[in-house]
Amino acid sequence: MPVSSPQIINMGCRLNLAEGESIRALLAGRDTIVINSCAVTNEAVKQTRQAIRRARREKPDAELVVTGCAAQIDPASFAAMPEVNRVIGNAEKLKSEAWEAYDAVLVQDIMAVRETAPHLAASFSTHARAFVEVQNGCDHRCTFCAIPYGRGNSRSVPAGAVIDRVAALAANHGEVVLTGVDLTSYGPDLPGSPSLGQLVERILHHVPQLRRLRLSSLDGVEIDDRLFALLTQEPRLQPHVHLSLQAGDDMVLKRMKRRHGRAESVALVERLRAARPEIAIGADLIAGFPTEDEAMFANTRALIDDCDIVHAHIFPYSPRAGTPAARMPQVEPAIVKARAARLREAAAARRSRWLQSLIGSAQQVLVERPGDRGHAGNFAEVRVPPSETGEIVTVTIKAVQEGKLIA
Structure with missing residues (x-):
């Protein structure tokens, strides 16, 4: 008789992917479907609901559990779906006792959570890259973002635990990716207030067998001299920096409650590229933020060239309930959609030129x-x-063929 195995459907970010592997280990041998949801946009929540219905159609007799950010923020709406057996919160999903309980809804106050990552996944058997959570939550309150309400306040994993996990993964994985909700805020809650740069230094020193290390999204204003030196001088740290930019217009950035201005982003990229020319820049950009006019949008569009963004993640603005931006004067949905398409077109052109340059x-x-x-x-x-x-x-x-390099 075949052994049952859980099906983990991860929506959204790399942090969900890392946590999904921990859930897989907790549920070994169970015929359970887990939808690890995302709440970054209304579209992400819609896709989560679609994934729930599709999974139920494909496996009508399996236990179906919804967890992740969308479930944390609005557990009642997912518990009301006839396809769903249980809803488990973001903190609970990484505890074995939660999966042995019978509560239909098991979701605590995420803002009361003070620790993260006791789970640290043991393996990533289906991936060449392994993902290690080193930080969770966010202390900032960007006006468009609902994620702090799904993830809670910022908290960091002690360096020793991270190093042990990276060492265990390095034997079977060519690359390890450090992930977090606000990765560059790593450390202030730990004894001695270590920085992300110090953590990276310790990993590279204590895990010499690690071949490649990559960092997920970084907030440029928190890239200090130590981290900058590692990004530009350390060969095992990959030449790929993904920045949380969001916009290229100073007024929009101010209304987003971001902590950087346009000129700071451009200057940072110029410094990175001058010190390590092969660095590829990625960025998150939002189209159609409330109050954005055509001139403001043009500044964001121009940022793609000014910062040489070749890995662009474009999001049409989505008003999330309870966020300050949802109460601001909104841009017409058709205009938001059109601006997102124009950003994607500009990003694709920039990326195409970059790929051609690599021949x-x-x-x-x-x-x-x-x-x-x-x-x-x-x-x-x-x-x-x-x-x-x-x-x-x-x-x-x-x-280059269809956006991919050919060797």
């Missing part, structure tokens, strides 16, 4: 399943000759 270059590629593809250090996707998954191969780029 003839040598790239180190981490081979991912099924063995004929992977990502270079700059996070460009590369098609490679058949290789063993998890191997790091050096290839010469010959062409």
Whole structure:
């Protein structure tokens, strides 16, 4: 008789992916579907509901549990769905006792949570890259963002626990990615107030067998001299910096309650690229934020070229209930959609030029399943000759096809 195994459907961010592996370990042998939800936009919540209905159709007899940010913020609405058996909160989902309980809704006050990551996933058997949560929650209150209400306040994982986990993963994974909700806020809640740069230094020193280290999204205003030096000088830290920019207009940034201005973003990228020219810049950008006029939008669109953004994540603004931005004068939905499309068009053009510039270059590629593809250090996707998954191969780029490099 075949052994049952859980099905984990992760929506949204890399942090969910990391936590999903922990849930998989907790549920070994159970015929359970877990929808690990996202609440970053209304569209993400809609997609979560669609995933719930689709999963129930495909496995009508399985236990179906919803967790993640959308479930944390609005548990009652998911508990009311006929397809759902249980709703479990973001803190509870990483505790074995929550999965042994019978409560239909098990969601505590996330703002009361003071610790994170006692779970730290043991393996990522289906991935060449492993994800390690080092921080959770956020102390900032950007006016558009509901995520603090799903994740709680910022809290960090002690460096020793992170290093032990990275060391365990490095033996079977070519790359480890450090993740968090607000990664650059790592440390102030720990003894001695270590910084993210200090954590990275300790990982690289204590885990010499680690071949590649990558960081998820960074807040540029919190990149201090130590972290900057690592990003630009440490060969094992990959040349790929993803920045939480959100907009390229100073008035919009002020209304978003961001802590940086446009000029600071441009200057940071110029410094990064001057110190390490091969660094690829990624960024999150929001189109159609409340009060945004055409001139403000033009500033954000121009930021794609001014910051040489080649990995752009474009989001049409989505009013999240309870956030200050939802009460501001809204941009017409059709205009928001059109501006998002224009941003994607500009980002695609910039990315295309960058990919073309890589033809003839040598790239180190981490081979991912099924063995004929992977990502270079700059996070460009590369098609490679058949290789063993998890191997790091050096290839010469010959062409670009459908947005991918061909070796």
